[in-house]
């Protein structure tokens with residue numbers, strides 16, 4: 001790598017910043033990556049992500065898929081049910097839709113382990129964990145990438161405000177062994193108190209992503225393991241019987257947030273420093289990684305001399321708005337339409353699910369939008 005290679009400072013080594021640093025290196029840049037968290041803290045989150053095809057394409061392009069995918073659990077079916085209206089269940093089936101899988105479940109710790117290993121063995125990256133970037137470190141770089149999460153100190157220091165929306169819901173996650181679940185199938189259950197996802201982790205183990213009011217989440221967290229399993233059994237359809245609580249419940253605030261601008265000067269906002277969405281539909285990390293896909297393309301153009309480094313942040317912002325606005329609007333609509341028992345909406349919900357359950361073409365289009373995003377990037 002020549003010293004003349006463009007140079008980026010990446011702030012934040014969550015799944016977005018880590019992948020962004022690898023993408024910049026792949027594009028021929030030198031990278032300094034800082035995070036105040038230590039390695040054990042970065043690996044320690046109990047979370048599972050539902051990865052879509054847009055994430056698979058990016059990981060393949062960066063030659064990371066082969067190494068990481070061995071740890072992922074592929075699922076061939078996604079069942080969607082509206083328990084509030086009692087409408088038809090819709091099954092998105094990879095075979096019927098001509099896909100290798102509907103998606104993949106990645107546990108946070110094994111995903112981060114793989115990304116950190118790739119960073120540690122990459123000569124173009126200088127990785128500093130457990131320390132913040134020194135104040136002067138941004139002065140000599142061509143680009144600053146803020147991937148420092150929803151509270152983004154970089155965004156705040158730049159004086160960039162966010163649009164916020166709170167749903168009056170929190171999200172409770174836990175791992176349980178669930179009789180009636182199957183290794184190759186994920187479930188999205190719309191319930192009046194909020195959506196619930198069951199993400200397969202192999203065998204009968206599932207990651208539960210349960211949205212409910214903050215008071216309800218607090219109450220669920222205070223229960224004993226058996227009390228929690230009883231409550232869970234009470235809200236799940238009869239075919240599921242929770243057997244064992246494997247990882248205790250934790251809850252997180254959920255809401256929608258979008259930064260009012262995605263760049264200022266040499267700095268651009270990436271991942272949750274720029275946007276947060278409700279976990280419904282598992283869009284969160286995939287949307288963050290579509291930011292990385294656009295950064296990767298533009299960084300390559302800079303290395304090839306087809307774009308000035310100074311123009312990159314503005315080009316990035318221009319390209320990201322449509323996907324961000326449409327994806328956030330779609331997740332917002334799902335939460336608003338399905339998290340209630342509004343009498344006027346129930347027949348419409350039943351009708352929409354009945355049409356979707358009967359039309360393979362509509363299911364293919366819906367899954368295409370969910371998995372590649374509403375503004376699919378052309379190949380190259």
Ligand SMILES: Cc1cc2nc3c(=O)[nH]c(=O)nc-3n(C[C@H](O)[C@H](O)[C@H](O)COP(=O)(O)OP(=O)(O)OC[C@H]3O[C@@H](n4cnc5c(N)ncnc54)[C@H](O)[C@@H]3O)c2cc1C
Nearest residue numbers: 011012014015016037049050148149252271272284285286
């Ligand atoms: C309950 C829950 C369930 C979810 N489920 C899913 C799911 O199923 N599928 C999905 O795709 N997404 C899901 N998400 C969303 C997903 O977790 C986020 O999209 C993802 O963590 C965002 O990654 P990030 O790297 O942008 O931010 P983060 O993971 O928050 O990383 C930000 C990093 O920046 C670091 N940092 C902070 N300050 C500084 C600083 N001053 N300088 C440098 N670094 C700094 C932090 O230490 C942190 O490591 C879920 C979220 C929640 C809350």
